[in-house]
Amino acid sequence: MVRIQLTEDSQKLSREIQALTGENVNLCYQCRKCSVGCPAAYEMSLKPHEMMRALQLGLAEEVFHSGTIWMCLSCETCNTRCPQDIDIVRVIDGLRELVMSGRVDYFNPYPEIPAMHRLFLKLVERYGRIYEMGLAFIMNLKMVDPFKDIDMAWPMLTKGRLKLMPHMSGGVKELRRVVSKIRELEGES
Amino acid sequence: MRYAYFPGCSLSASAQDYDMSFRWVCRYLGIELQEVRDWVCCGASSAHATSHLLSVAIPAISLSHAEQDGFDRLVAPCLACLSRMKAANERFETDRALRKKINEVLEGGYRGTVKVFHPLEVLLNDVGVDSLGEKVAKRLPGLRVACYYGCALTRPPKVCRFDTPEYPMSMDGILRSVGLETLDWAYKTECCGVSMTLTRADVVVHLSHKIVRAAKEVGADVIAVCCPLCQANLDTRQGQIAEQYGERFDIPVLYFTQLLGIVYGAYSGELGLRRLIVSPQRALENYGIL
Numbered sequence: 048m049v050r051i052q053l054t055e056d057s058q059k060l061s062r063e064i065q066a067l068t069g070e071n072v073n074l075c076y077q078c079r080k081c082s083v084g085c086p087a088a089y090e091m092s093l094k095p096h097e098m099m100r101a102l103q104l105g106l107a108e109e110v111f112h113s114g115t116i117w118m119c120l121s122c123e124t125c126n127t128r129c130p131q132d133i134d135i136v137r138v139i140d141g142l143r144e145l146v147m148s149g150r151v152d153y154f155n156p157y158p159e160i161p162a163m164h165r166l167f168l169k170l171v172e173r174y175g176r177i178y179e180m181g182l183a184f185i186m187n188l189k190m191v192d193p194f195k196d197i198d199m200a201w202p203m204l205t206k207g208r209l210k211l212m213p214h215m216s217g218g219v220k221e222l223r224r225v226v227s228k229i230r231e232l233e234g235e236s
Numbered sequence: 237m238r239y240a241y242f243p244g245c246s247l248s249a250s251a252q253d254y255d256m257s258f259r260w261v262c263r264y265l266g267i268e269l270q271e272v273r274d275w276v277c278c279g280a281s282s283a284h285a286t287s288h289l290l291s292v293a294i295p296a297i298s299l300s301h302a303e304q305d306g307f308d309r310l311v312a313p314c315l316a317c318l319s320r321m322k323a324a325n326e327r328f329e330t331d332r333a334l335r336k337k338i339n340e341v342l343e344g345g346y347r348g349t350v351k352v353f354h355p356l357e358v359l360l361n362d363v364g365v366d367s368l369g370e371k372v373a374k375r376l377p378g379l380r381v382a383c384y385y386g387c388a389l390t391r392p393p394k395v396c397r398f399d400t401p402e403y404p405m406s407m408d409g410i411l412r413s414v415g416l417e418t419l420d421w422a423y424k425t426e427c428c429g430v431s432m433t434l435t436r437a438d439v440v441v442h443l444s445h446k447i448v449r450a451a452k453e454v455g456a457d458v459i460a461v462c463c464p465l466c467q468a469n470l471d472t473r474q475g476q477i478a479e480q481y482g483e484r485f486d487i488p489v490l491y492f493t494q495l496l497g498i499v500y501g502a503y504s505g506e507l508g509l510r511r512l513i514v515s516p517q518r519a520l521e522n523y524g525i526l
Contacts, residue, residue, distance in 0.1 A: 068288075086427045086443055090436075120439075121281055122427035123391035127401045134392075143285045159435045167282035171294075175276045177245040186434045196437060199472050199513075203250070206511045210249040218274035221343055222297055228341040229289050 057105025064102065068141040074131040075099040081125035081135055091115045095125055095135060102138070111153035116142045117160040148233070159190050172223055175216025180209055237362045240302035240310040240350065241269035244317040244464075245277050251314075251464030253508025257493035258313055258355055260507060264371070264500050265363050272310070273301045278320040281431040293338050295324040300346035311353050313493075315463035316430075319388035319395070321352040326395045354389060355493065356406045356462055357398055365413035372414050373501030376523050381418045381495065382456035383407040384447065386466040387427050401425065407462060407492050414499045418460075423450040430465040437476070444469045445477045448485050457519045460492045467491060471513045488516035498525060 051057075061072050075096070082094035093101065093113035101109045110116070116139045125135045145151045147161060155161070163186055170178050187195045203209045216222070247255040262269050279294035299321060302310050312318040328335050328348040339345045353361075359368060390401040399406045402425065408418040429436075429443040448470055451459050461467045471489040478484040490512065497507040504526050509516060517526045 086429065087439060089442075090439060120387075120427050120429055120431050121284070122387040124387070124425075124427070126392045136392075140284050140288065140291075144287055147286045157435070160432070161285070163435050164282035164285045167280070168286060168290075171277045171279065171282075176248065177277050177280070179245070179249050183434055190435070196476075198475060202475075202513050203472065206513060207252070208250045208511055208513075214248060216274060216276050218276040218297060218301070221274070222276045222294070224343070225293055225297060225341050226290065229287065229293055232337065232341065233287060233289065 051104050051106075053104070060105055060107045060110075061102050063145070064138055064141045067144065068134070068137045070134050070138050070141070072099055072102040072133070072138060074133050075103065076131065078130060080128045080130065084124040084128055085119075086122060086124070087118045087120050091118050095119075099133075099135070099138075107151070108153060110142065111146070111151065111155065114156040115139075116146075117155065117157040159186075162189055170213075172226055173219075174213045175219030175222050176214055178213035180211060181213060237266065237358075238268040238270070238307075238309075239353070239358065240305070240307035241271050242275055242298060242302075242310055242312040242317055242321070243271065244275075244312060244314040246314050246316075246464035246468075250468060253511040254313055254464050254467070254491045254493065257491055257497045257502075257507040260502050261359075261493050261496050261500065264497075264502075265359070265368075267358065267362065269311070270305075270307075272298050273305055275301065278317040280316045280320065283320070284323075289334070289337065291320065292324045292327050292334060293341060295321045296328070296338055296342055296346045299324065299350045299352075300342055300344055302350045303346060304344055308349055308351060309353060310350050311355060311358050313355050313462070314465065315354075315386055315388035316465060318352065318354050322395050322397075325350070325352060354398065354462065356389070356410065359410055360406055365409055368410060368496075369413040369415070372499050374499050374523070374525075375415050376499060376520075377415075379416060379519065379523070380455055380457045381411055381416050381460050382421055382451040382454060382458075383411065383418050383424060383460045383492070384451070384466060384470065385424050386461070386463050387425065389462060390425065407460060411460060411492060411495060414496060416495065416499070419451075419454045419456055421450055421454045421456075423447045428466050428469040430469055433465075433469065437473075440469055441473055441476050441480055444473050445481050445483075448474065448477060448487060449483065452485050452487055456487065458495075458516060459487060459489045460495055461489055462492055474514055486514055486518075488512055488514045488519055490516060
């Protein structure tokens with residue numbers, strides 16, 4: 048059996064999460080309610096309660112390599128049921144933020160999911176609103192699966208549910224200014 | 237009763253039937269809606285997966301427009317928009333440092349005075365079940381409805397402050413008040429997986445299959461929903477569900493506002509019923525609709 052030594056270094060990640068999100072992962076006592084209720088747990092190699100334990104032990108590599116943070120659907124079931132009132136989704140968002148801002152760099156088994164978030168925000172910045180058709184089409188190209196969900200496209204089109212052209216919001220310029228100011232703020236800290 | 241109305245991206249594109257039927261029901265019940273000036277996307281899951289600050293600042297832009305135009309109440313029918321806006325308000329209330337930061341970047345600032353509601357809350361608070369029942373023009377006896385609430389109407393309860401998180405009854409109460417039969421079932425708040433619709437369709441089909449099957453098993457003729465993202469998954473993916481699991485359900489998925497429009501006597505064209513992928517024709521033909 049491998050013996051895990053808790054050191055100052057192994058507390059680094061949990062301290063960083065606490066600074067970023069205000070959540071203390073050490074409150075978790077492994078009741079497993081989060082994993083039992085999680086609709087995506089069947090696809091996770093590291094279940095939510097195991098991820099919490101790994102965070103307590105400072106096993107950053109295990110946490111990020113599992114891709115659990117990208118498999119999470121943010122459905123908030125775990126948060127609603129946690130007897131310790133830990134905001135697990137906020138912890139996961141904090142971990143995602145570390146990846147998205149480039150502060151950590153680990154292997155990710157699901158690179159398409161952060162890529163989708165980046166594309167989503169890029170389109171929001173361009174139009175002020177989400178351009179559903181464009182998002183789906185570019186995402187399919189990125190995943191080298193151009194005909195993904197093509198079976199849904201024809202009925203959607205004939206029922207008038209696909210809007211082919213994007214719509215520009217009147218608030219887009221203000222949104223761009225706000226986003227760039229936030230990037231400046233975050234670059235400083 | 238006057239509300240700032242935040243339709244959001246889905247109701248402006250793929251879910252125009254939700255927009256049409258919600259506006260129709262509001263006109264019928266005397267609720268006045270005014271679209272938020274120059275509203276922008278709420279940022280959805282992508283903003284909160286990227287930056288906490290961004291996830292509060294983006295919805296705060298539209299909230300600040302409503303505030304500047306004199307509104308203290310806003311209604312958002314999409315659960316992604318609703319939860320992002322409620323979460324932004326909650327952070328504004330509880331985190332002074334964050335509030336200060338956001339007000340530094342927001343043009344014109346935001347004081348946090350705009351309360352955010354879902355249409356279900358508006359109907360319950362401002363009209364009430366007794367009045368809702370008095371205005372019925374058409375009865376649909378025998379139609380059995382499974383109310384599906386999704387994740388973000390009630391979760392997390394600290395932010396949503398509406399209904400009960402594990403077994404909500406608000407939509408059941410509203411539809412029962414207009415004479416519809418709603419069913420007791422266990423999948424009211426199970427997640428449909430929408431945030432992975434573009435990246436992991438297999439997860440979405442797996443989760444939607446469980447929900448649609450459960451509704452069928454309790455004998456539902458239709459599923460009623462209150463979110464465009466839930467609707468899109470449960471309705472448009474039934475073909476893929478049949479292909480993958482060999483079970484064809486053909487169960488129509490209607491917005492609760494479309495069901496209200498029907499009992500209040502709207503024409504199907506006014507409610508956008510032909511936009512549904514699984515046609516509600518068979519379920520509704522006995523009642524002379526469609």
